[in-house]
Amino acid sequence: MENVVLSIHLILALLLIGVVLLQRSEGGGLGMGSSSASSGVGGLMTGRQAANALTRVTWILAAGFFVTSVTLTVLAAQKARTESVVDSATTEQSAPADTAPANDAPATPPSLDVVMPPAPSGSAATTGGTSGESTTDAPSGPVTPPASN
Template sequence: MENVILTIHLILALLLIGIVLLQRSEGGGLGMGGGGGGGGVMTGRQAANALSKMTWIFAVAFIGTSITLTVLSARAASTASVVDTAAPEATAPVAPVLPNLSLPALPSDAPATPPPAN
């Protein structure tokens, strides 16, 4: 269910971006073109009203899906922290056990290196 609402939410976001870009801005921008006195089906003013209404519809639907997704994720959330669930409890590192190596004792206080060869 959450995936369906998320998909609708993304489609609404794209539609909202598109409908806002189609609207006539102060400078003309990507607007619908001239307001014209032609005999078109929709005049510039009627197109602006229709686009304005569509913007409101898409905006309300977008906010509705946003709130719905927030409520769904809050219900699915657990009370544990993400940090608690990310790593298991830390345990003290265990030192490796080395075999008992005993070196032979030196016979005297002589150095451990051999004498230089002549």
């Protein structure tokens, strides 16, 4: 339904643009600069009649554009009322882990292993102390905590 209304809306927009561009800025319409006195009695439409016809067509297309705009807004509001982002997020989190997802994606995201770059030599990270301490007296083996009393 929404796609049909959207298609009609786009067609009306293009027709409205075309009709507006056909009109003359002075209100002459399709008169093409000819006055009503020079067009004669045998002409199909005078300049004034063409302007009136284009004005009516413009108003009809504008009214249709307005109606389709309101219709699309109402349809989007109804769709938003039934589909909440917060509700969909909570239902995805509370879903049991043993159910397989609809697509072929894994049930849980893959864990990311953090790889740290090696520390520069002589820094506190490689010597086991802070950068302000002297590291010449540091033991070469693992440090054991003192015995508790």
